[in-house]
Amino acid sequence: MLLKNANILVVDDDADVLTAMRLLLKSKVKDVVVEKNPGNIVSLIRKIKFDIIILDMNFNGLIHTGNEGIYWLNKIKEIDKEVSVVLITAYGDLDLAIRSLKEGASDFLVKPWENTKLIESITDILHKKKSNTFKKADFSITRTEILGESHAMNDVFLKIKKIAPTDANILILGENGTGKDLIAKAIHDNSLRKNKPFVKVDVGSLTATLFESELFGYKKGAFTDAKNDRPGRFVAADGGTLFLDEIGNISLQQQAKLLTVLQNRKVTPLGSNNSIDINIRLICATNLNIEFLANEAHFRKDLIYRINTVEIIVPPLRDRDKDIVLLAKHFIKLYAEKYLKSSFKLDDGFIEKLKSYCFPGNVRELQYALERAVIMADGDCLYKEDLVFSPIEKKGNNIGTPDLKLETIEKNAILKVIEKNNGNISKSAKELGITRTALYRRLNKYGL
Template identity: 50%
Template sequence: MSKQVARILIIDDEEDILLSLRLLLSRHFSEVVTESNPYQLPRLLRGKTFDLVMLDMNFRTGDTSGNEGMRWLEKITELSPETGVIMMTAYADVKTAVEAVKVGAIDFLEKPWRNERLLTTIKAGLELSQSRRKVQQLTDQQQMLANDLEQPFSEIIGESPAMQRVFTLVEKVAKTDANVLILGENGTGKEVIARAIHRQSLRKEKVFITVDLGAIPESLFESELFGHKKGAFTDAKADRAGRFEVASTGTLFLDEIGNLSQPLQSKLLSALQTRQVTRVGANDPIDIDIRLISATNMPLYDMISEGSFRQDVLYRINTVEIKLPPLRERQEDIPLLVEYFLAEYARKYQKENLEIAKAAYPLLRSYAWPGNIRELRHAVERAVILADGNQLTASDFILQSPSANSKSKGEPHTVNLEELERWAVQKALTKNAGNISKAAEDLGLTRAALYRRMAKYEL
């Protein structure tokens, strides 16, 4: 007879009861844990996730009130609200049973019990616990999805040969579960491509969860990605599923993966290899089933040579690699993008009759767009806001000339270290016409270090 996969905890001060229940239930369920001391409950619940707890009502000799069992029931409900609890007592009465159910118990068993009734009650309790856990997981998913929907999103636009090659790759890889690495400068639309892959995948009806690894402090990495148990650290007020767990059966998008330190790369690699995560403060691994898409604007291959990025992590995340071209390499797409953003912001700012003069396009196509599509979007929005007439001309677009800008500004009028560093990086890039290797050499940095600073200052 195959056993049902379930972890059951039994708390009773009578060793004979514990032995009898362990012998009976071990024939039907995969794991049965017994404990005679109820004060061990918090430790047990923090260390493992139990599907069901069977709790005695009375632990003191001569006490038949059930008060102690009720207090421990409240504690279990506080520590692990999704876990079902079945109360047990030799002194049952209707009032006590009703009170226990009000506090959170799912059923009530009298001692001595009939085995058939016991097993039926436990199986019903397990189903309810699984339902509670599923509801909590869906709640976590909905919360993350709500946060995710607040992020800006636009359709993929492009007819250039460079973008057609990207579309072909997306179409080929989307229907598989292959891990995808998207490379490209800031503002080129890496997340938009990731979403396109998800929408065309076999997981399109499931969740798409994004994680900006560059925005997560190292101390919170495990909690954010793998989840935590209540009480695992000071601010852990309740059990919480991590991004891996919430994304299970769907797609997980790890943005700015090049920003991970080596220790965090090791933790990520372990999760990807085992396809399991363990919540902070817990001992039990949780199986995960995700489709992984990663992205970065950093030169991972150079970083491997320099020892700042692990080669085995790169092999794990880039079964297929997609390189997004910068906007300066797909100038023929600029009119399409401008028209799209113009329509969007004309509606937003109630200037529906706006159009763009054809004479403005040569200027827009000749500009280098160091901020790529993001910069173009902001330039169009600004032009729409400031426009006086019904037509946008070249003069409505405020585009910075790097060489003119650096001459007019000269040295920065500040002693703020971050502003000085930003100015130095910008000056080196301008001087070397965007050549990363030469700019890094002038600054005395590695290419990887320069890329990190460019990402930091959005250059």
Template identity: 55%
Template sequence: MASVLPVLAKATVLIVDDDPDVLLALAVLLQPLVSQVTTEKNPERMPTLLRQMRFDVVLLDMNYQRARNTGNEGFYWLAQLRQLAPSTAVVLMTAYGDIDLAVRALKEGARDFVVKPWRNEKLVAALTEALGRTSGTGATPTQSASGTAALIGESDAMQAVRYKLEKIAATDANVLILGENGTGKDVVARLLHHLSPRAAAPFVAVDLGAVTESLFESELFGHLKGAFTDARQDRPGRFEAAQGGTLFLDEIGNLPLPQQVKLLAVLQNRQVTRLGSNAPVPIDVRVVSATNAPLYQLAAEDRFRKDLVYRLNTIEITLPPLRERGDDVELLAHYFTAHYAEKYRKADLTLTPSALGRLRAHPFPGNVRELQHTLERAVIMAESVTLRAEDLLFSALESTVPVAAPLRLDELEKSAIQRVIDKYQGNISQAARELGITRMALYRRLGKHNI
């Protein structure tokens, strides 16, 4: 716990809970670590306390005397805190661990969410991270606009995702996350870590699409000084850096076969050997992987090892594209509009029916990320308190389909791809070259059109 002490040392903490035993236990835990701890049993006294003193963080129970199991009072007082002390970090507590409550808490401005009975290390880490985010020194794995928004939604598809998260977050099972670009795979990986017993340990992300073959072993497994020309000192790899925590392997579908073999050996043996060393290092990490590539098709074509797929996907989560999430588009649109209106100090902005209609009609090939960028631009350029359809400009980076004739152009794309595939008798490399796209982009389109 010593590593978190410098961050907490100057902090003033307010704990609000109707259980005297909880207040005493938290005060005993935190008093040696922080500058000052104030405890309060009655949440009605919070406004007075906030006027009398500035608190860096409030640890707030979600259930008091009324509606004890719903968390409604916690959300009410969270909203009050956001108004009365917007710079104060809020960490919510409840005895009723529920993924929907956690996501809603983060959406409505909480820095973190702790389930009772808590583990001391995890609670202290949550407070430390919350303070770091407030001061700008910490990471924000679930509190960014895109991170919070990724799981907003009431569609059946998102309910299924949340159900799986609730079931698997507390386990050590390896997870494979599938989905198109922009659907929030990295955010789900961070949330899995955040809600797991490993939350106080490191979350280490590796973009395998950006790791060259020559540096793969050094990057993931580490090296000793002198192992190769530029190895000027010993360096642990990402597996060792994630010890006790979660290792997120993004773009796993880009991994070449020789590197797949090396990764498989590490996952099977639960140990790594640094370059230049013969001494294996035991590892204790949970591996979460993600890809937008057609992994099963690659495995069927012997371009991705089936045994590695089995190692990676003890549990599989498929994130739905935004175009299949129905009314979630409107929920996300309202969220992003409010978020960026606050960020850019605009008046309370609203979306007109025409703007919402345009958003509902757009196919969003860039998914949640594209929607976020569209609304950020619209808020920045807004000249009134309403956003109209004409204020929404969609990204030219995506191969979007005009709203007027989405099906017809979709069919044209499918037909063009089919002709080129037939021309080269299924040779993906040659077909991609003629179409002017990458092989991975062609695979995505093949999956999209069921070719």
């Protein structure tokens, strides 16, 4: 239905191309206009509201930059920022494709095109234009789980939009619990590699031996338990994106091996003398700051430069004031459905308590606190008493002498065990060494 209502302009100096495009599209869209002279683009888009413009990259006109398509793309965007532009060329130049997408093109096709792919591209663009719900983020980030309307997150969305279509290596920095893995997935989902694998590895948890076998793979017989050949994560991510989480925690020896692979774009599986070519886009993440990484006693500077063509700093939740209630409503709805509970109303005191808390554990802490609130709630309204924050996190405003009162210790122990057992009272009572009735009395005593 979207395709049937679309107005499309095709601009190309090849009459055969215009004829082929008109024949292909005339029965599928509302109207298709073809134009041989790019100099008429401006007057055409001022007269007619086009949904999509299919634009050739090279003309025989007065502009001899070799990038006429980029020139006219910018001209079009100056007049109508909402129109989608699909650039088309006889030369499959990846650098030109990346540049065109950075300049605002919606897609890039190579001549001779496949009719089905062209129709799919047009349809996909129209659907994205209709379904896009993110403010100031006119790209398909709705395919991820990222939520945010704050100024800090809009800056992140803008940076994702600019860098995702490139093949630049990305370093994502941020505190624990901020959602660095979701940012990595958003970059992949909006890249030229989005239909290829996205492979995540928590490299910080790998031992020296596992580091090589997991990343580079191994041949049968390379070590005792190697009963079959196994490709590594680099090979598994070939053509797509490899996301290395907790990169700041790997040893200097592991860093040297990783640097060699990134420089040579080849991996050699354990037990093999033959290297394998790799084609991956690398995204790394760490909760360490860049100043710490710049200390060569901890991290090689040459590796930092290799993995950090562009960096994204994910803001902590305390700097995302507008997003706290938005995220809270999302998680409450999620867990209400999971635990088969009715929808909840939020008392003003509940919302005020959310807004006034510093969230040292960021979005992850918010998520767990709200899951607990939903589990423990008796009615269909959440009050401030239902919101209990984990003692696991060190709150900035509580640094100092710890509270060693027996009541506080007991209360924190009960909270920790209940959260560990996902709200299961029977399991929690057994682990605490008391009866269910005794545990309920203590919950009532501490207002939990």
